[in-house]
Amino acid sequence: MSGSEEADGDEERRALNTPREWRDFLDEYGDLYREGVDDNDIREFGEEQLEEGGWLGSEPATEEAVAAAEQRLGLRFPPSYRSFLLTTNGWTALRDWIDEVHPCEEVTWMRDTGLGSGLVDLYADEFPDADLVALFRRSLQVASGEDLWLLDPTDVGPDGEWAAHLFQPKYGELESHTSFAGLFHESKDFLE
Numbered sequence: 001m002s003g004s005e006e007a008d009g010d011e012e013r014r015a016l017n018t019p020r021e022w023r024d025f026l027d028e029y030g031d032l033y034r035e036g037v038d039d040n041d042i043r044e045f046g047e048e049q050l051e052e053g054g055w056l057g058s059e060p061a062t063e064e065a066v067a068a069a070e071q072r073l074g075l076r077f078p079p080s081y082r083s084f085l086l087t088t089n090g091w092t093a094l095r096d097w098i099d100e101v102h103p104c105e106e107v108t109w110m111r112d113t114g115l116g117s118g119l120v121d122l123y124a125d126e127f128p129d130a131d132l133v134a135l136f137r138r139s140l141q142v143a144s145g146e147d148l149w150l151l152d153p154t155d156v157g158p159d160g161e162w163a164a165h166l167f168q169p170k171y172g173e174l175e176s177h178t179s180f181a182g183l184f185h186e187s188k189d190f191l192e
Helices: 019-036 063-073 081-085 116-126 128-138 180-191
Strands: 098-101 140-145 148-156 162-168 173-177
Touching: 019 081, 019 180, 063 081, 063 128, 081 180, 098 148, 116 128, 128 180, 162 180, 173 180
Parallel strands: none
Antiparallel strands: 098 140, 140 148, 148 162, 162 173
Protein backbone atom coordinates (compact mmCIF):
# COMPACT_ATOMS: atom_id res chain seq x y z
CA MET A 1 0.00 0.00 0.00
CA SER A 2 1.38 3.41 -0.86
CA GLY A 3 1.28 6.28 1.54
CA SER A 4 -0.21 9.67 0.94
CA GLU A 5 1.79 11.66 -1.59
CA GLU A 6 1.14 15.13 -2.93
CA ALA A 7 0.17 14.93 -6.59
CA ASP A 8 2.54 16.86 -8.82
CA GLY A 9 1.30 20.06 -10.34
CA ASP A 10 -1.59 21.00 -8.03
CA GLU A 11 0.00 24.39 -7.40
CA GLU A 12 0.50 25.02 -11.13
CA ARG A 13 -3.06 24.29 -12.24
CA ARG A 14 -5.58 27.05 -12.61
CA ALA A 15 -7.77 27.83 -9.64
CA LEU A 16 -11.42 26.89 -9.86
CA ASN A 17 -13.03 29.09 -7.24
CA THR A 18 -15.95 30.66 -9.09
CA PRO A 19 -18.87 29.17 -10.99
CA ARG A 20 -17.56 30.84 -14.19
CA GLU A 21 -14.14 29.19 -13.79
CA TRP A 22 -15.81 25.84 -13.12
CA ARG A 23 -18.17 26.22 -16.08
CA ASP A 24 -15.27 26.88 -18.47
CA PHE A 25 -13.26 23.97 -17.04
CA LEU A 26 -16.22 21.55 -17.11
CA ASP A 27 -17.08 22.55 -20.69
CA GLU A 28 -13.51 21.54 -21.66
CA TYR A 29 -13.82 18.40 -19.55
CA GLY A 30 -17.10 17.50 -21.26
CA ASP A 31 -15.54 17.94 -24.71
CA LEU A 32 -12.71 15.58 -23.76
CA TYR A 33 -15.19 13.10 -22.33
CA ARG A 34 -17.28 13.07 -25.52
CA GLU A 35 -14.14 12.63 -27.68
CA GLY A 36 -12.88 9.63 -25.74
CA VAL A 37 -16.01 7.75 -24.80
CA ASP A 38 -17.36 4.83 -26.78
CA ASP A 39 -20.94 3.57 -26.96
CA ASN A 40 -20.32 0.98 -24.23
CA ASP A 41 -19.12 3.59 -21.73
CA ILE A 42 -21.56 6.39 -22.42
CA ARG A 43 -23.72 7.45 -19.51
CA GLU A 44 -27.41 8.16 -19.99
CA PHE A 45 -27.18 11.62 -21.51
CA GLY A 46 -29.69 13.29 -23.77
CA GLU A 47 -28.97 13.95 -27.43
CA GLU A 48 -28.40 17.68 -26.73
CA GLN A 49 -25.82 16.87 -24.08
CA LEU A 50 -23.86 14.59 -26.39
CA GLU A 51 -23.61 17.16 -29.17
CA GLU A 52 -20.45 19.26 -29.21
CA GLY A 53 -20.69 21.97 -26.56
CA GLY A 54 -23.60 20.31 -24.74
CA TRP A 55 -23.57 20.67 -20.95
CA LEU A 56 -22.93 17.32 -19.25
CA GLY A 57 -23.56 18.59 -15.74
CA SER A 58 -26.64 18.98 -13.62
CA GLU A 59 -28.45 22.17 -12.79
CA PRO A 60 -26.51 24.24 -10.25
CA ALA A 61 -27.31 23.77 -6.59
CA THR A 62 -28.97 26.77 -5.02
CA GLU A 63 -27.17 28.68 -2.31
CA GLU A 64 -29.91 27.45 0.05
CA ALA A 65 -29.28 23.79 -0.86
CA VAL A 66 -25.53 24.16 -0.33
CA ALA A 67 -26.12 25.94 2.99
CA ALA A 68 -28.53 23.17 4.06
CA ALA A 69 -25.92 20.50 3.28
CA GLU A 70 -23.31 22.46 5.21
CA GLN A 71 -25.66 22.81 8.17
CA ARG A 72 -26.49 19.08 8.08
CA LEU A 73 -22.77 18.24 8.15
CA GLY A 74 -21.81 21.01 10.60
CA LEU A 75 -19.21 22.79 8.45
CA ARG A 76 -18.70 25.14 5.50
CA PHE A 77 -17.40 23.57 2.28
CA PRO A 78 -14.04 24.71 0.91
CA PRO A 79 -14.10 27.36 -1.87
CA SER A 80 -13.45 25.15 -4.92
CA TYR A 81 -15.98 22.51 -3.88
CA ARG A 82 -18.62 25.08 -2.95
CA SER A 83 -18.21 26.83 -6.32
CA PHE A 84 -18.41 23.47 -8.09
CA LEU A 85 -21.80 22.77 -6.47
CA LEU A 86 -23.04 26.24 -7.43
CA THR A 87 -22.06 25.37 -11.02
CA THR A 88 -23.38 21.82 -11.19
CA ASN A 89 -25.00 19.88 -8.39
CA GLY A 90 -23.19 16.64 -9.23
CA TRP A 91 -21.34 15.27 -12.25
CA THR A 92 -21.43 11.86 -13.93
CA ALA A 93 -19.31 12.34 -17.07
CA LEU A 94 -16.18 10.76 -15.61
CA ARG A 95 -13.95 8.20 -17.29
CA ASP A 96 -11.70 7.07 -14.47
CA TRP A 97 -13.00 4.84 -11.69
CA ILE A 98 -15.36 7.44 -10.26
CA ASP A 99 -18.99 7.01 -11.31
CA GLU A 100 -20.33 10.26 -9.93
CA VAL A 101 -19.53 13.37 -7.97
CA HIS A 102 -22.48 13.47 -5.59
CA PRO A 103 -25.02 16.29 -5.43
CA CYS A 104 -24.79 18.27 -2.19
CA GLU A 105 -27.82 16.46 -0.76
CA GLU A 106 -25.93 13.14 -0.94
CA VAL A 107 -22.55 14.22 0.42
CA THR A 108 -21.89 12.49 3.72
CA TRP A 109 -19.17 11.43 6.10
CA MET A 110 -17.27 8.47 4.69
CA ARG A 111 -17.60 6.64 8.01
CA ASP A 112 -21.40 6.74 7.62
CA THR A 113 -21.47 4.97 4.26
CA GLY A 114 -21.57 1.18 3.96
CA LEU A 115 -18.27 1.07 2.09
CA GLY A 116 -16.68 3.62 4.42
CA SER A 117 -17.71 1.74 7.53
CA GLY A 118 -16.34 -1.47 6.03
CA LEU A 119 -13.04 0.20 5.14
CA VAL A 120 -12.70 1.63 8.64
CA ASP A 121 -13.12 -1.87 10.06
CA LEU A 122 -10.81 -3.45 7.48
CA TYR A 123 -7.98 -0.96 7.99
CA ALA A 124 -8.40 -1.02 11.77
CA ASP A 125 -8.39 -4.83 12.08
CA GLU A 126 -6.89 -6.67 9.11
CA PHE A 127 -4.51 -4.07 7.65
CA PRO A 128 -3.76 -1.87 10.65
CA ASP A 129 -3.21 1.65 9.35
CA ALA A 130 -4.12 4.25 11.95
CA ASP A 131 -3.56 7.15 9.52
CA LEU A 132 -6.01 5.77 6.94
CA VAL A 133 -8.59 4.89 9.58
CA ALA A 134 -8.39 8.42 10.99
CA LEU A 135 -8.73 9.89 7.48
CA PHE A 136 -11.76 7.70 6.73
CA ARG A 137 -13.44 8.72 9.99
CA ARG A 138 -13.00 12.46 9.49
CA SER A 139 -13.48 12.86 5.71
CA LEU A 140 -16.46 13.70 3.57
CA GLN A 141 -17.12 11.33 0.69
CA VAL A 142 -17.98 13.57 -2.26
CA ALA A 143 -17.65 11.09 -5.12
CA SER A 144 -17.79 7.34 -5.53
CA GLY A 145 -17.55 4.42 -7.88
CA GLU A 146 -14.86 1.78 -7.73
CA ASP A 147 -12.69 4.55 -6.24
CA LEU A 148 -13.59 7.36 -3.84
CA TRP A 149 -12.97 11.10 -3.62
CA LEU A 150 -12.61 12.37 -0.06
CA LEU A 151 -12.31 15.86 1.41
CA ASP A 152 -10.53 16.30 4.75
CA PRO A 153 -11.91 19.25 6.76
CA THR A 154 -9.04 18.99 9.27
CA ASP A 155 -6.32 19.66 6.67
CA VAL A 156 -6.96 23.22 5.53
CA GLY A 157 -4.56 25.28 3.43
CA PRO A 158 -4.00 29.03 3.74
CA ASP A 159 -6.46 29.55 0.88
CA GLY A 160 -9.23 27.75 2.81
CA GLU A 161 -9.01 24.66 0.59
CA TRP A 162 -9.18 21.23 2.20
CA ALA A 163 -6.85 18.39 1.33
CA ALA A 164 -8.57 16.13 -1.19
CA HIS A 165 -7.85 12.45 -1.73
CA LEU A 166 -8.45 9.79 -4.32
CA PHE A 167 -8.64 6.46 -2.52
CA GLN A 168 -8.45 3.24 -4.54
CA PRO A 169 -9.85 0.47 -2.30
CA LYS A 170 -8.85 -2.25 -4.76
CA TYR A 171 -5.17 -1.38 -4.30
CA GLY A 172 -5.26 0.36 -0.93
CA GLU A 173 -3.66 3.43 -2.53
CA LEU A 174 -4.20 7.05 -1.56
CA GLU A 175 -3.38 9.98 -3.82
CA SER A 176 -3.51 13.42 -2.22
CA HIS A 177 -4.18 16.88 -3.65
CA THR A 178 -4.36 20.36 -2.19
CA SER A 179 -8.02 20.84 -3.15
CA PHE A 180 -11.16 19.40 -4.71
CA ALA A 181 -10.19 21.22 -7.91
CA GLY A 182 -6.92 19.24 -7.88
CA LEU A 183 -8.90 15.99 -8.01
CA PHE A 184 -10.80 17.23 -11.04
CA HIS A 185 -7.64 18.43 -12.77
CA GLU A 186 -6.15 14.96 -12.28
CA SER A 187 -9.31 13.35 -13.64
CA LYS A 188 -9.14 15.62 -16.70
CA ASP A 189 -5.53 14.53 -17.25
CA PHE A 190 -6.83 10.95 -17.35
CA LEU A 191 -9.05 11.93 -20.31
CA GLU A 192 -6.27 13.61 -22.26
